[in-house]
Amino acid sequence: AxxxxxxxxxxxxxxxDKALAVxxxxxxxxxxxxxxxxxxxxxxxxxxxxxxxxxxxxxxxxxxxxxxxxxxxxxxxxxxxxxxxxxxxxxxxxxxxxxxxxxxxxxxxxxxxxxxxxxxxxxxxxxxxxxxxxxxxxxxxxxxxxxxxxxxxxxxxxxxxxxxxxxxxxxxxxxxxxxxxxxxxxxxxxxxxxxxxxxxxxxxDSAGFVVNRLLGYLLGEAMRAVDEGASFEQVSEAIAPLGLPMNPFDLLELVGLKVGAHVLDSMHAFSSDRFYASANLHKLAEYGKLIDRDAKGNIKGYDKKAMEIVGNGLGKGRSSEEIFESVNLGLAKEVKLMLDEGVVQSAQDIDLGMIMGAAWPFHLGGITPYLDRSGASERAFGGTFHDPMIIGIKG
Structure with missing residues (x-):
């Protein structure tokens, strides 16, 4: 990295050429x-x-x-x-x-x-x-x-x-x-x-460019899991091994629930079979709150009304392992598509964008080396983004 x-x-x-710049x-x-x-x-x-x-x-x-x-x-x-x-x-x-x-x-x-x-x-x-x-x-x-x-x-x-x-x-x-x-x-x-x-x-000039395309996929899958019956806590814990600094729901609260819903809708319009749009996220945006905080602004947990809106995680959703595997495979497929479509010129561009724009863990060396090492690349499209694979830093 x-x-x-x-x-x-x-x-x-x-x-x-830099000389062309005005x-x-x-x-x-x-x-x-x-x-x-x-x-x-x-x-x-x-x-x-x-x-x-x-x-x-x-x-x-x-x-x-x-x-x-x-x-x-x-x-x-x-x-x-x-x-x-x-x-x-x-x-x-x-x-x-x-x-x-x-x-x-x-x-x-x-x-x-x-x-x-x-x-x-x-x-x-x-x-x-x-x-x-x-x-x-x-x-x-x-x-x-x-x-x-x-x-x-x-x-x-x-x-x-x-x-x-x-x-x-x-x-x-x-x-x-x-x-x-x-x-x-x-x-x-x-x-x-x-x-x-x-x-x-x-x-x-492609939907979501680099960072929002991948974050849009991740946030969409987090909401899909919630809509299927998983709790906010289960989804956060399932995705935690990615090492991102914020869980999907803290991130949605940070960017704004209405903005998050708009991003998911935009990506769903781009490709409805790959990007999930959540009706429940729109309901949460109307309610205006997802995270419960104390007087100093510290996170206490998830808002009770927000949990009621999405069903309190009482449904028969997928296991944490299934959620994590689905996210990994989907990210690998999406990165491969971005490279095939020429959204960027190299896998390193995507790695750089995710490290600098989404705070992807520096020690993992970028999203594409991580997907190779985890086996998600092989399972998603039968290959790897790097040959030989790039080894990350054990932290």
Missing amino acids: FNLVQKHAKKPSGAP PVTKVGVLGAGLMASQFALLFLRRLEIPVVITDVSQERIDKGLSYIIGELDKLVEKGRLSTDDRNRYAGNLSGSLDYAAFSDCDWVIEAVFEELKIKQEVFAELEKHVSENCILATNTSSLSVAEIGSKLANPERVVGFHFFNPVAVMPLVEVVRAPKSSDQAVATAMNVAKNLRKTAVITS
């Missing part, structure tokens, strides 16, 4: 919500260039600006940022309802509501105001990058640039090359990722 992160990350598979001297952010504001803050601190944000109302813009300035002030209070740097970053920040303020941007990223029509509309309006060389990046996690750019006069300028939450902490960015994305757009995205000190993996 060390070799993977140190070497493969520095020379990403499929990266165009020099980025000003950044635009479409949206002023929490995610968009986190983007703006990161661009201010890492790129140290002007950043302009916009949204549907001045009130929302002002709220975003206040959040960003507030975060800078917190860093000063903690001694992690000098007052001079704070003032310089604040001076580089602006907000405007007028897209004309984006006319001199070289890179604009959208973080608006996850709905195709809205993303198409904001990009179409923006295109009237920016130069032909301005790269338009979308942070979509579930929509087609090609479709987002399909209404533009210059769709080749559009590229996916998918961050992971929390933005400042998670080291991965998925750079998504749509069929019409130019080498210039992809090279610029890779250069921006590098300057943000992020690790980038280039993927094709």
